[in-house]
Amino acid sequence: MALSFNVRSNSLPSRSHPQAAHVDEQLARLRSSEEASTSSICKRIDNLQELHESLDKLIRLPFTQQALAQVQNKIFVEQLLDGSLRILDYCNVSKDVLSQMKEGLIEIQSILRRKQGDLSGEVRKYLASRKSLKKTFPKIQKSLSVAREGESLAVFGEAEAITVSLFDSLFSYMFGSKACGKWSVVSKLMSKKKVTAEAQVNEFTRVDYEFQSGKTLKIEDVQILVSCIQDLEDGVESVSKSLIKYRVSFLNTLGH
Template sequence: MDSFAANQKKSFHIRSNSLPSKPHPVVDEVDEHLCRLKSSEATSTSSSLCQKLDGLQDLHDCIDKLLLLPLSHQALVDNESVDDQLEGSLKLLDLCAMAKDALLQTKESAHELESTLRRRRGHDIVGDVQKYLNSRKMIKKAIHKALKGMERSKFPKSDESSEVVGLLKEAETVTYNSIESVLSFIAGPKLPSKMSGWSLVSKFIQTKKVVSKDLDTSGNKVEMVDAALYSIISHKYDCIVQVEDVQILLKKLASSIQDLEEDLESLYRRLIKNRVAFLNILNH
């Protein structure tokens, strides 16, 4: 009887192991955050970028919990592409650091120009405006060079090794795309040195209307400031956008940058924390 009971218990144990295992709640949580972030990848206003960065912070908080699970430890130790993941996490940190620097430079230039315009009311400001635009050109050049030099890896979902590895690769791709959106937002669109008269006028009249109505909550404030300043350079004293309008735009730009800076800094700290956790797993 004892032998029969033992065999029956053993048989039941084997059948139980053959049943499909239910995903860990943290795995489901990471997957949900990824789905939400991928659905918002097309948006690129300052407010939507802040929401995206907030979502990334939540995602990496979940990844931090995911990395604490024993199943994640085993999956990462057995992962053959672990070196690629380590390199990818380092690239994300570099890209995030660059975005922080570009935001800081843009904010400082905006503060300096706004202060100059306030002090030199009624004086020739073309030189000061040109100084800001030259700074913007350097920032744009650095961003475009960095993005061009970054080799974007393909991170398909893991089909045989581990769902955890697949989620980590997806998170890396989504994070890269989001930070790239921030950099593209900072760089703004390319404005040709010579625009046709009517297109220039239309561009800056539209900017002036937005400033006057205070409806620029959804617009690209970097683009709007650039457009207004190019108006001053192009028309000199007979400019469409007045100095007061430019000051308003510069203040709003600085405020938007401040929000993005705070979110990027929080994300940067989470990326460092997750990389440290990843390294600790591999070193044990």
């Protein structure tokens, strides 16, 4: 999803406030990490959670509340609230998907460890589940939109755009080719030739390949993926909680 951050205001006094400056720094960090192919998706999710905590503090400042109360910003604020609700729905779906995959992998891991049980059956179930889940996310992605109005509150629109972009990256990571930190560490143990051949491999696609190829499954690869899924679950849960606080602060401000 192509996103542009073309609405920034230099007229707001909030730009010189330390909290506003801190938010700008966090936005810049997330933008730069988005462009870095070696950036850990888990670290970016952590940064996103910190961003929304900072936005929550920014909302509570008097000048922000004044801006929120201006009539010309009403539509923009409503868009932000609607957008954050859709992103929360995406968080919940992401957590459900990650949990479902983890449960299947833990069962496979148990069979590999015990060396007994219907391994091929569990592998087929996991791959079928992955295929089904892959069809779910594009439908949710289409519902996500970024508010474009309300120039004086553009920082919130940019934060929403970056949030949407990161969840697009999370989807690509789980079902596409983006690599995560844990697998990049393992890749360093391979020969240069093999690293080049598997440059686009991450934890998810590596295990998919092993399952589909019929090669001997490595319990270590399954364990790495389970651990990575747990990290992602924890990160998305933290983002979800910070988004809820962010929404509550918005609603409280509007109610005054």
